Structures are given as structure tokens and as C-alpha cells.
Amino acid sequence: MNPAVSRVTERIIKRSQDSRRDYLKAIEAAAQSGVSRKTLSCGNLAHGFAACGQTDKQALSAFNKSNIGIVTAYNDMLSAHQPYQSYPDVIKAACNAVGSVAQVAAGVPAMCDGVTQGQPGMELSLLSREVIAMSTAIGLSHNMFDGALLLGVCDKIVPGLLIGALSFGHLPIMFVPAGPMASGIPNKQKARVRQLFAQGKVGRDELLEAESASYHSAGTCTFYGTANSNQLVMEMMGLQLPGSSFVHPHDPLRTALTEKAAQQVCRQTTNSGQYNPIGRIVDEKAVVNGIVGLLATGGSTNLTMHIVAIARAAGIIVDWDDFSELSKEVPLLARVYPNGEADINHFHAAGGMAALVNQLLELDLLHKDVNTVAGVGIEKYTLEPRLINGELQFVDGPKRSLDENVLANASSPFQKNGGLSLLKGNLGRGVIKVSAVAEAFRVVEAPAVVLTDQNQLKPLFDAGELNKDCVVVVQGQGPKSNGMPELHKLTPYLGTLQDKGYKVALVTDGRMSGASGKVPAAIHVYPEAAHGGVIGKVQSGDMVRLDASQGTLEVLVDEQTLAQRPAFKAKDNAHQYGMGREMFYALRGALGHPEAGAGSTLALDQGYNTGN
Template sequence: MHSVVEEVTQKIIERSHVVRTLYLKHIDKAAEQGPHRSTLACGNLAHGFAACSTGDKADLASDKKANIAIISSYNDMLSAHEPYKDSPVLIKAAIKAAGGVAQFAGGVPAMCDGVTQGQPGMELSLFSRDVIAMSTAISLSHNMFDGGLYLGVCDKIVPGLLLGALSFGHLPAVFIPSGPMTSGITNKEKARTRQKYAEGKIGRKELLESESKSYHSPGTCTFYGTANSNQMMVEIMGLHLPGSSFINPYTPLRDELTKAAAEQVLKFTALGDDYRPLGRVIDEKAIVNAIVGLLATGGSTNHTMHIVAIARAAGIEVNWDDFDELSRAVPLLTRVYPNGPADINHFQAAGGMSVLITELLRGGYLHEDVLTVANNRGMADYSQEPKLIDGKLVWQKGPEASLDPEVIGSLEKPFAVGGGLHVMHGNLGRGISKVSAVSEDHQVVQAPAMVFDDQDEVLAAFHRGELERDFIIVLRYQGPKSNGMPELHKLTPLLGSLQDRGFKVAIVTDGRMSGASGKVPSAIHMCPECEDGGPLTKVRTGDVINLNTQTGEVNALVDAAEFAARQAEPNSAQEHHWGMGREMFGAFRVGASSAETGATNLFDEDNLFCRVDRV
């Protein structure tokens, strides 16, 4: 193992010992009860299988066959989730043929940040993750199941499903992706059109035509944002079948992988002799592997919150210092938009996850000795890729090296020596910066602050011509407790436009940017957030700010005594707590933890799900 990876892993193990022990005690106790429907009263069980066929009723009554829960994010409005339409039929048939039973246990909501970007609905986005986690728990709470299959793809859906599944960590779990849509117009062309629209050079008709050529068919978006970072993360943690993340929907291979995933989870239930509960698969090493994968691919900054929350759900305590230490050791091995011109289909064609994992294992950056849902348990299985040969699904050794070095690099020739996520710190607080997509000449910005409390105010200032200068946007009151921490990707085209015209621009905020945001330097997720009196509330327009993403420093260059004496400015923005359903999420806002602790209200602040007095 690489020494830094080993050291960080050991720190996490030691830091997490007490709570992890409690979590494992909790899931072991649940596992001891055996097939859970055997504990149900007859009336309970009769309700549980009333709609089943006669044969399935007999199987479920006998406790001899495993019953697998299907939990899906299917809807037919959103491209990434539409391919799950036929999955339950495929899964049920495959499980029946393999000697089990499957029931559709429940659906979870799936919203699209691409639809809600810049709209009031985006203020529900982050909290939808916790709603999905709770919906997953409700789906499993009928106590009918021996394992679970989880169908989800996009931004908050996969983390939410995993959070919920970990509360039932005694059950084995396999996650099933839907796959990316085929490639449309290039990401460079799409970004150029967006900037033209932001500058007023083209109209809505031209912009919509461009967007429709980019987002054009079933499947996930093809840029490397949070959705595709999710798929990488789940595979590198060993919860997907090897090589299954980026196979396009509605292809024979995709369908065979779905059926194979269904068959696989049957092997791992407590009824067999190869029990692999989810809570044992997700351990400290799996979490470190997820962080390493995120850094090596220049993945979405949203995962600096999601991975923390997922770890906490498994009794593992991870913080941003772990990300920072690993980022300075893990090389950047991929160039996929917004980190480069290629899309996720180009990544797959260059060798995909098998080549990436092979390289990371070769350098000692991944823990190989982990429990997975692959046949031979360890991460080495994930250097294989699936193939259909004469209609039969097989796994073969993937390419030894990248098939396109412009998309997937090597340890000898990485795209950067570090992973491209830095922890930011200074008198403005503590946050995150993604530097993998920012050119070196833009990684340090010193300029006067322009303070706003609403992203629409920034857009209005741009259209009034007030941003024709060097500046650092300070966008306040965008944290979880303030307005649900919406993504601020709406600002990317206009800031990118100003940067292209030679101005030095950046953004500092307690909010978050999209996984698609790239070339503009930033310090995001700043803590403490403004609603908690964070230091961004003391910044005034005209204060000079130094943002150095290379050293991880973000400071207002104001006399320390003067800055300390300043009073926090209140939120000047319009009300963000009513309309579009936001009024129902008051408890989520009030109870949300900091971005560094996962921006969630699912856990007790002292030690997660498993307080000592509850176990």
C-alpha cells in the first residue's frame, strides 16, 4: 500500500473504533434473528405476500428461499431513471430462475438537478437525499427481506439509497446502474453555447436546440458530474458488478448485467454459506477506496459531503482532512468533462473502470483486500470487464493500459500529481476547492470582493455590466440551514465568460457548485455557514480577498482586529422558505449538520445512528 493511503486508513480506523464497533454490534444482532419474515405474526405475513402468486406465497411462508427487496428510483420524466422501467420484470424472472423470490419493496423520489438548476426546486435537492434514505428504510421496514437490490443513478439518489440501506446493514446489497446515454454534441460546444446565451449573443431557441442535442435520450448525462461520480464510487466500493457502471441502457449487455446482479445478491444472504452483509462490505477500507477513486478521477465536490454521510451511516468517521491528505498523494488519472473534453462514453471506450482500478492497484492506492459483491471478494476482480460472448455474460481481463492516454492516464504520466480537491482554510472559514478542472494560471486570484446573498442578484449585476472587472464573488447564506444549499451552477457560464475575457474571477460561498462546474476557481461549502454566523457574514464589498487553491488558503486581507470587531450582516435575500414545497422542509434546515459532517440531519451529532444508550 502507498504509505499515505495506509496512514489515512489507519487514522480513520482508530478514530472510528468505538462507533464502528457499536454499528457492527447493531447489525450482527439483527442478523442473528435469521430470515426476518419468520418473526412476523401470521396476519403480518399474510399482508406481506397477499398480492403474490400461489408459488411465491408458498416459498415465502416456508422460510427456505430468500426474498429480495427491489427499491427503485424509476420515473419516466428523467432520462437517467427511465431505463429502470423494465428492470423489475427482468429481476424477478432472474431471481425466480435462481431459486429465490423478489418483491418490489418501494420507490424513492428522484429529482434532477439539471431540471431544477437555478430554480426554487433546487433548494430541495440536497435534502432529497435524506428523504430517499428514509424512504429506503420505510421500504425495508416490513421485515420481509433477506437482501436488497437498489436501482438508482443520479446526484442524491445513490447516496440516499446507500444511507438507507446501511440502516439495514445486516442485509446484503447490490446496486444496479442504468448507464449513460450515448454521446451527443461535445461538452465544449455545449459550454460555448451557454456562454453565448449568458452574454446575450444568442436567444433561448438556439440555447434549447443546443441543450437538446446534448441531453437527448435515456440514460445519465455524459459529463463527469455527481451522477457519474456516483457510479464510479459505488463500483470502486465493490457494490456494482465489475465493469457495469457505464454500459449504455437498452443494450443486451446492460440487460444481462441487471439479471446477473439479481442472481448475485441471492448468493450472499444469511440463508447461504457466503454471507456478505452490506455493513461489512462498507468498512474503512471501502470508504478510503471511494475517496481515492473520487480524487483520481477529479470527481464531484458533492461527494465531500456524500462520502462523509455514507461513512457516518456505517459508523465510520471521516473528515475533510482525510480528503486533503489523500488528494496530495493520489494522482489525477482521468480527463473527463469538466476536467477535459471527453465524456463518460469516451472514458469507457478508453478502458473505463477496469483500467482505472488496475492502475490504482498497481500504485498501491486502493485496498485490494476488501469484501465486494464480485465472485472472488477482492478489488482485483474489478480489473475485469463484462462481455457478451455467444449470448452469455462473462468477465475477461480488461486492458493492461489505457486505450486513449488523453482520457485515462497512467501512474507514469498522470494529468496531475495530486487528486485536485483541496481543503481551503483561512480567516473566511474552512471549505473545499476543486482544482482539477482549473488551469494553473487561474488557480490563484486576488481581487476585491463583491458580496451577494442571492444568485439572482449576481445575474442581475452581470446583465447591468457591473461585473466587467476583476472580482471575487462572495455569495452568502447558501448553506444547508439557510436555504438547503442549492447548487450554484447557474453562475458558471457567466463567470466563465468573464474569465475568458481576461478578468480574474472566482467565487467563495457557503453553498455548493455542480459536479459539472469546472474552470472557475472557487472555495465552496465554507464552514461555519452564514446562518451559523460564519465569517463570510463579515465580508464587505471592496474587501480584497486572496484565494490560493494551490496552497489551500482563502483570506480576506483585512486587519485582524477590524475583521474580528465587525458585526455579522443579516441575510438580505428574499424569502427562500416558502413555495415549491420548501415550507415542508423547515425541520431539515434547522437540523442540518455542517457540510463537513455530511450536511444531514439523519444522525445524532455525538456518534451517528448508534448512540451508546440505544445499543
């Protein structure tokens, strides 16, 4: 085992000793009651299966039969979730075939950051994770279920489902992915058209044509953003079947994997003799394996918050120093847009998860002795699914990359360290995705251009006022300010300035996420402006230094001057009302800082969890 991986893991175990013990004690107590339905009165049970057919009613009346709850994020506006429409019927039939029953326990909201980017609704995005977690818990709270399947793919949906599921850690629970859409136009071409539109060189019709050629059918968006990072991390943590992340929605193999997942969770209930609860799968070693997979592939910066929040839901305390130390040891093995020109389908074709796990094992970067939904041992994830004579089988996957332009082998990584770095200095702590940033642009020292809204950038760009070296500082974008939206409206303009030869960077207490690209972006900076953070005291013209190589983030202003400046104060409350935002006032105020997962302190301060 790599010494850094061992060291970080032991530190997490020690740090989490009390909270993890209390979590395991809580799920053990819940498990002692046996089949949940036994605790229900006859009236409770009658309500619970009133809409079932007679066969299912008889099965649910017999407490030796398992009932699997389906928590679905289906809606047909989201391309990634549209395939889930047919899944409940497939799952129910598969469960019936092994003598079990399945019921849809809950539908959870599923919003698309791609639709809401730059819109008021984007300010509900991070908040939706908390709502999804609570909705999952409500669905499972009927106490009707012996296990559950989670149907979700995208940004806040997967972590929300998992956080909610971990509050029922005594149940066997696993994810059922839906797969990416077929490849459209190259992502680099799409990004070029976006920059041309920002410069006024093409119109809206040309831009919409390019966007529609990229996002064009059912399935997950094919760039390596948060959705596909979620899938990879869930597989690395052993929470979905091996090789299931990136199979196309309409491939017959996808249906076979869904049927297998349904029957696998039935085999792991207390009735089966192979009891395998999710709270035991998600342990310190599984969390570290997930982080290693994320770093090795240059995945989404959103996961630096989500993994922390997920871990805390299982009584495990992880911080950004853990990410940073691992990132120094984990090489970058994938080049998938925005880290390269390939998309996730190319990654899958190059050997995908099996080849990645094999190479990480070769480097001794993964814990082997982990429990997974596929059985004991991370080696299970060097297998890949195949349909052979119509039957699903798991066979040895590629041991090495089949295309080293997309997926590197351990002996020749794309870079010696991982795709994410911790930044710290007098501006606070933040993260940066360096895997897509060329070496020449990783250090920027330039005057600040201070904004309090991403929409303020375009007029400055159009007026030519940004044709210079500059660090754009966007204040008041943190969790408590306005829900911490992603700020992708900035990307085409900053990318254009960089292409013109200017040294530019972004610093914000907001997010950029999985699509963070070629411009260095210090994001998730905290303390946020609204909480007295120094980022809220930066003024236009101040020199700011972002050094991704050394991991520093500083405003070059003396402490006395900064202390005398007034604290940040939002100019108005425009972000508090409209598009439903007024309904989330209390929840927004309860959100913590990003390194603690940016979750609700109302939830995290309870029981076995450690608050922000």
C-alpha cells in the first residue's frame, strides 16, 4: 500500500473514531429489529400494500420475503434521468423472479445544472442535495423495506440519494446507473463556438445548433463533469455493479445490469443469509478509494464537497488536507474533457473502469480489503459485464489501457499528481482543478477585478476593460449568500482573454464544478464573503496571487489595511426572492462551509455526525 494512502486513511480513522462508532451502533440497533414490516400494525401494513396485486400482498404478509424500495429521480426533462421511466417495472419483475417484491418508495426532485446555469434557479442547485437527502429518508421511513435501489445519476442527485440512504445504513442499498448518451460533436468544438458567441462572432442560432449537437439524446452528458464523476466514484466505492457506470442507456447490457442489481440487493437482505448493509460498505477505506479514483481521473471539484458530506453521513470525517495529500501521490491517468479532447464514451472504450482499477492496483493506491455490493475485494471491479449467449456474465476486463491518449497506464501518467489541489493563504482555503490548466497558466499575479454577480462580467468584456492581466474576484457566491451557484457564464469570456495572451484567473466563494476548464479557478473559497471572509474585503486593483503549483492564494494587501476595510455586505436581497428561492431562506442560512460538505448544520449537528 502506498504510504500516503495508508497515512491518510489512518488519520481519517483516528479522527472519526467517536462519530463512526456511534454511527455503527445506531445502524446495528436498527438492524436488530429484523424485517422492518414486523414492527407495523395490521393497519399500517394494509395501507403499505393496498395498491399491490394479490401475489405481492401475500409475499409482503410473509415476513420471510424481501421488499425492495425504489427511490427514483426520474423525470423526462433531464436527459440522464429520462431512461429511468421504465426501470421500476424491470426491477419489480426481476425481484419477483427471485421471490421478492419491489415498490417505488419515493420520487425525489432532480434539477439540471445545465438548464439552470446563469439563471436564478441555479441558486437552488446545492440546496436541492439537502432536499433529495431528506426526500430519500422520507421515502424509506415507512419501514416497509428490507433493501433499496437508488435511481439517480447527476450532480446533486447522487450525493443527495446516498446521504439520505446512509441514514438507513442498516439496509442493503445500491445505485442503478442509466449510462451516457452517444457521443455528439467534440466538446472542444462546442467550447470554441461558445467563445465565438461571447466575442459576438456567431449568433444565437449557431450557438444553439452546436449545443444541441452536443446534448442530443437520452443519457448523461458525455463530458467528464459532476454526473460522470459521480458514477466513477460510486463504482470506486463499491456501491454499484462493476463496469455498470458507462454502458449506453439503450444497450441490452444496460437492462441486464438493472435486473442483476435488483436481484443482487435481494440476495443481501437479512432474509438472505448474505446480509450486506450500505452502512458497512461505506467505511473509511471505501471513501479513500473514491477520492483516489476522483483524483486519478481529474474529476469534478463538486465532489470535494459531496464526498465530505457523504462521509459525514456515515460518521466519517474527511477534510481537504486529505484530498491534497492524496493528490500529491495519485497520478493523473485520464484525459477526458475538460481535461482532454475525449469524452466518457472514449474512456469506456479505452478500458474504462476495469483498466483504471487495474492500474491503480498496480500502483498500490487502492485498499483491496473493502466490502462492496459485488462482494469482498476491490478486485471485483477489474471485471466488466458482458452478454454472452444472452446471459450476463462478468469477465476479466482490460488490465491495461487500450488507448493511452485517453487512459494512461501506471508507467506513463499524464502528470505525476492528481487533478485537484488545495489552495490556502490570507484569502482563506479553496480548491482548484489543475488537470485542465496548462503549466504556463498555473501561476497568476495580477490586479483584481471585483464583481458581486457573474452577469457583471459581460459588459466589462464588451467594453474592452478586461483586455489586461487580471484576477476576477466574484464575491458573495457562498452557500449562505445565495446557495453557492456555479458560475459558468464566466468561462467563455475568461477563456477568450487567456487565448488573447493575457494572464487571467478566477477567485470566488462560489462554484465552477466538473466543467472547470483551462482558466485557473480558485473556487469554494471560505470563509465566504457573507461570513466575514477576506475575499469580501478585496477591492478592484488589489494585487492577487494564485499559485496552483505552491498551493497558495493571497491578496497582496497588509493585514492592517484589510482589518480596517468594512465587512462585505450584499447590495440588495435580489437573490432571496423569485423562482422559489424565498422558500429556502431557512435552509440556506443553515448551510455550512464547503470543507465540511456545505451541508445543513441542522442535520450534521445531530447524533453521530459532527457539525460544521
